[in-house]
Amino acid sequence: MNNRIFVWVLLLLLPISMSCGSTAMNMVANALSSTTSGTVFTGDDDPELVGDALPFALKLYESLLDEVKDNPELYLSTGSAFIMYANAYVQTPADMLPDEEYEKKSIMTERARKLYIRGRDYVISGIEIEHPGFAAALYGATLNDFLKEMEKEDVPYLYWCGAGWMAAYATDPFNVDLGIGVKKAAAMMETGLRLDESYNDGAIHEFFVLYYGSLPQSMGGSEEKARYHFQRAVEIARGRTASPYVSLASTVSVNNQDAEEYTALLTKALAVDVSQRSGVRLVNIIAQRKARWLLDHREDRILSDIKKGVKQ
Secondary structure, three states: OOHHHHHHHHHHHHHHHHOOOHHHHHHHHHHHOOHHHHHHHHOOOOHHHHHHHHHHHHHHHHHHHHHOOOOHHHHHHHHHHHHHHHHHHHHHHHHOOOHHHHHHHHHHHHHHHHHHHHHHHHHHHHHHHHOOOHHHHHOOOOHHHHHHHOOHHHHHHHHHHHHHHHHHHHHOOOOHHHHHOHHHHHHHHHHHHHHOOOHHHOHHHHHHHHHHHHOOHHHOOOHHHHHHHHHHHHHHHOOOOOHHHHHHHHHHHHHOOOHHHHHHHHHHHHHOOOOOOHHHHHHHHHHHHHHHHHHHOHHHHOOOOEEOOEEO
16 A cells, blocks of 8 residues: 555544554554654655644644553654654744844744654653663663663664754753753764664764764864764765755854855755655755755855965
8 A cells, every 4th residue: 555545544544543442543553653654754755745744743643642652663753753843844944034033033943942852752751661761860870771771773762862852952052951961862872873873874973963063172072073974974875865964064164164165065965866765855855955045045154255264
């Protein structure tokens, strides 16, 4: 059955399933949290269509969680969907608003922060089912003990928990509670990298491009490490994802005020053929939109055409 048809059949059957007991509910939950159902969104080439559909899907997931409380994959799917929605459809549009719309930008950024935290907490609930005591360890001194027990199948949970946590912090770097979690989020990502560095086409490496590229050296930032992870992300994805180029350009290139590299990286992002990889088509399209916007607003980030004292 076509994935799209399959998911909509499930939606039509959902009210019936809710009245038929936990077995039917778990069948629906398992189907909606499967990898194949996820590509219905990530493989689409119409970001607006997906953006309009996602709020309904998010509430559907939450409705299922009210009934099915012991399905870790459903918590993961729900949490990751909230984090993706917050990034693609709330924070990124907020970042692209002009300065004169500061109030609207502030409201959208605050909304993104709340959605990131909501998604992160759902993922934590999923990990807790598989590793009882994990949630308490996050706020104690035993997190590393739990991370040592993690296996390859735990990597998606570690990735999305860390990604949601760091994204929330990025929206509000003066938030002390979120700031305390930065090292913990990085530790989860380091564990995921050790267990499966190729997860999601090098997504963990790309996380570290942003992590090391955006943090000041006093907090662990490192251009050398950011460039290493960029290279690995590109190698693992074989240059078929646009976002690593955008990540390096928007962090390291801006920090260095390197206009030539900034432009070259974003141009490479735009050159990625979005038709070649259906599973990440939507992500590539959104990344390319951001690349175009960053190029159009280069003067807001590259304040001079001077590189190492030489006029370009």
